[in-house]
Amino acid sequence: xxxxxxxxxxxxxxxHPAVKGINLKIxxxxxxALVGPSGCGxxxxxxxxxxxxxxxxxxxxxxxxxxNDLPSRKRGVSMVFQSYALYPHMTVRKNLSxxxxxxxxxxxxxxRRVAFAADVLELGPYMDRKPANLSGGQRQRVAMGRAIVRxxxxxxxxxPLSNLDAKLRNQMRVEIKKLHQRLHNTIVYVTHDxxxxxxxxxxxxxxxxxxxxxxxxxxDVFNRPANKFVAGFIGAPQMNFFDGTVVAGGVTINGFDGIxxxxxxxxxxxxxxxxxxxxxxxxxxxxFGHGVxxxxxxxxxxxxxxxxxxxxxxxxxxxxxxVSFAARMQQPRAVAEGEILTFEADTGKIxxxxxxxxxxxxxxxx
Amino acid sequence: xxxPHNMPDADLRKLDFSRYAEQERRERRRSMxxxxxxxxPAIVLVSxxxxxxxxxxxxxxxxRWRRFTGFDEWGGLSQYQRLLGNPNFSEAMANTIxxxxxxxxxxxxxxxFIAVMLRGQKMExxxxxxxxxxxxxxxxxxGVMWFYVYAPDGVLNSxxxxxxxxxxxxxxxxxxxxxxxSIIVAYLWQTVGLAMVLLLLGLAAVPxxxxxxxxxxxxxxxxxxxxxxxxxxxPTILVVVILSVLAGFTVFDHIWVMAxxxxxxxxxxLTVYMYVEAFDRSSxxxxxxxxxxxxVIVLSVTWLQVILQDRIDRMTK
Numbered sequence: 001x002x003x004x005x006x007x008x009x010x011x012x013x014x015x016h017p018a019v020k021g022i023n024l025k026i027x028x029x030x031x032x033a034l035v036g037p038s039g040c041g042x043x044x045x046x047x048x049x050x051x052x053x054x055x056x057x058x059x060x061x062x063x064x065x066x067x068n069d070l071p072s073r074k075r076g077v078s079m080v081f082q083s084y085a086l087y088p089h090m091t092v093r094k095n096l097s098x099x100x101x102x103x104x105x106x107x108x109x110x111x112r113r114v115a116f117a118a119d120v121l122e123l124g125p126y127m128d129r130k131p132a133n134l135s136g137g138q139r140q141r142v143a144m145g146r147a148i149v150r151x152x153x154x155x156x157x158x159x160p161l162s163n164l165d166a167k168l169r170n171q172m173r174v175e176i177k178k179l180h181q182r183l184h185n186t187i188v189y190v191t192h193d194x195x196x197x198x199x200x201x202x203x204x205x206x207x208x209x210x211x212x213x214x215x216x217x218x219x220d221v222f223n224r225p226a227n228k229f230v231a232g233f234i235g236a237p238q239m240n241f242f243d244g245t246v247v248a249g250g251v252t253i254n255g256f257d258g259i260x261x262x263x264x265x266x267x268x269x270x271x272x273x274x275x276x277x278x279x280x281x282x283x284x285x286x287x288f289g290h291g292v293x294x295x296x297x298x299x300x301x302x303x304x305x306x307x308x309x310x311x312x313x314x315x316x317x318x319x320x321x322x323v324s325f326a327a328r329m330q331q332p333r334a335v336a337e338g339e340i341l342t343f344e345a346d347t348g349k350i351x352x353x354x355x356x357x358x359x360x361x362x363x364x365x366x
Numbered sequence: 367x368x369x370p371h372n373m374p375d376a377d378l379r380k381l382d383f384s385r386y387a388e389q390e391r392r393e394r395r396r397s398m399x400x401x402x403x404x405x406x407p408a409i410v411l412v413s414x415x416x417x418x419x420x421x422x423x424x425x426x427x428x429x430r431w432r433r434f435t436g437f438d439e440w441g442g443l444s445q446y447q448r449l450l451g452n453p454n455f456s457e458a459m460a461n462t463i464x465x466x467x468x469x470x471x472x473x474x475x476x477x478x479f480i481a482v483m484l485r486g487q488k489m490e491x492x493x494x495x496x497x498x499x500x501x502x503x504x505x506x507x508x509g510v511m512w513f514y515v516y517a518p519d520g521v522l523n524s525x526x527x528x529x530x531x532x533x534x535x536x537x538x539x540x541x542x543x544x545x546x547x548s549i550i551v552a553y554l555w556q557t558v559g560l561a562m563v564l565l566l567l568g569l570a571a572v573p574x575x576x577x578x579x580x581x582x583x584x585x586x587x588x589x590x591x592x593x594x595x596x597x598x599x600x601p602t603i604l605v606v607v608i609l610s611v612l613a614g615f616t617v618f619d620h621i622w623v624m625a626x627x628x629x630x631x632x633x634x635x636l637t638v639y640m641y642v643e644a645f646d647r648s649s650x651x652x653x654x655x656x657x658x659x660x661x662v663i664v665l666s667v668t669w670l671q672v673i674l675q676d677r678i679d680r681m682t683k
Contacts, residue, residue, distance in 0.1 A: 085575030
């Protein structure tokens with residue numbers, strides 16, 4: 001059993017709270033990603049679990065044991081650092097075995113575990129090299145190997161892929177996921193990259209400014225964001241937000257004359273005439289004839305002053321009147337600068353947020 | 367590659383690459399001359415004030431030169447033979463070896479201890495300044511100060527008298543058994559600060575992540591220090607050791623000032639011995655031979671340092 005529980009965990013630096021009393025239960029054997037912009041407190045939270053930062057207030061327990069006053073080395077966790085934090089003066093083999101040697105693990109046991117890690121991570125050919133003679137990807141593997149050999153209750157990853165190039169990052173993403181499927185440890189994974197969080201984790205914890213904004217399964221968080229921040233943070237390109245107004249039978253975007261019908265069973269609509277924030281993901285605004293036809297479309301024309309073509313799709317930055325938005329063009333074709341296209345917005349996929357608090361107006365359960 | 371975007375391979379093969387290599391060599395030679403031009407003032411100064419005197423010193427050591435007679439004849443190795451046969455030289459050498467041995471161990475050991483204790487403490491900056499403060503005194507000034515500390519009616523004996531039943535009046539600087547240790551204490555008081563500051567800088571340059579990794583991996587504070595910090599600090603430690611050993615070879619001012627009333631002062635170190643032979647006894651050639659011996663030793667140590675530095679670099683990278 002290695003569930004990690006945070007109760008009202010606070011981290012203050014001087015009088016400035018970096019983590020503002022978060023409550024989180026990380027289930028045994030789950031893969032949880034802490035994600036958020038820099039300075040949101042995700043790394044601090046991880047370091048509190050690791051024992052590298054003291055806990056100012058509240059309680060953290062690992063496997064049922066409160067660890068607030070337990071030094072790092074007694075918490076049974078392994079950590080992979082963004083910088084890899086390898087020992088520069090030791091060979092790969094010694095890097096892998098260091099933690100076991102100093103804690104007095106038997107020699108043949110050390111050899112067995114190091115061999116296992118070397119095998120899993122394909123480190124065999126590099127065992128006698130020093131970190132300086134390894135590529136970024138290889139160092140990353142050594143850092144992971146060092147975490148594996150200790151057979152920890154909990155793996156902590158602190159942005160482990162940020163220093164790799166895009167191709168290697170995708171590759172390692174898959175490897176870490178495979179590793180989790182094979183070893184079944186609890187993993188807490190910090191990243192600022194929402195794609196990493198979405199693709200790897202069972203549960204995503206979105207943080208901002210020391211608070212937890214939402215906890216949920218990736219698709220859940222994507223489809224039912226709790227507030228405007230989460231809606232904007234998860235998904236790329238990010239969701240379009242429009243200032244809107246409630247009208248009879250639906251909402252309208254200010255400066256735009258279409259009405260988006262809203263099912264009052266799904267949303268707590270404010271009174272007619274009240275302002276509201278409307279969210280639509282780029283993939284839910286479809287250029288006519290390019291992609292899946294929405295079931296309940298609102299049709300309109302807009303000019304496209306700028307487009308980014310990615311090969312398999314294009315992102316169109318379009319505007320109509322004073323309203324500008326991004327749309328995703330599947331089955332793309334070249335779009336001329338300023339070309340006018342017909343778009344269909346999918347009213348079934350609309351998100352509504354309170355204009356002041358940013359909270360979703362969606363009724364729960366959906 | 368045959369495509370309209372690349373030069374045909376056949377054309378590429380026809381190019382005379384040796385011509386481009388020659389071009390490059392010529393450019394490199396030209397920039398070397400430019401560099402030499404900029405360095406020439408320094409080269410002239412170093413030659414005139416360093417290389418020439420050193421060479422001249424070596425030349426003198428092979429003569430019988432004295433102050434008033436001037437150069438009279440070629441002496442060959444006679445000065446060196448005198449050196450080897452002279453018990454004063456052996457004694458001065460032995461004392462210098464003591465100084466070097468002390469400089470090898472104590473500054474770095476004491477400096478490291480203080481640095482590790484201070485590191486990350488609230489009073490690190492203040493304490494650092496306090497420990498470094500003696501360094502800004504001129505060695506002679508410090509020597510004069512300590513001379514009075516050690517005087518028979520000085521501060522040290524007064525303090526000792528407080529603990530003893532009767533007044534203490536030990537002649538710290540008048541006894542051959544206490545004089546060198548006494549000067550060494552004064553010397554360390556003045557030199558440990560620099561070692562400490564350098565080691566604090568070295569500690570600050572040790573990356574934090576491996577230390578944290580080690581603590582997560584189960585290492586105690588001592589194990590982290592012993593297995594991670596210390597190896598990563600080795601380059602700094604080596605610099606500190608080399609600096610203090612070289613200083614140990616050439617220590618002069620402290621001894622000269624503090625031992626001014628000690629009859630056996632002449633042999634307290636090679637530098638003092640050399641000074642006395644040259645300026646008190648006017649044995650220029652003999653003193654030059656001492657200087658050459660000292661120079662050779664110092665050069666050997668420097669050479670050793672280069673080798674060690676290289677090895678440590680390879681170890682930590």
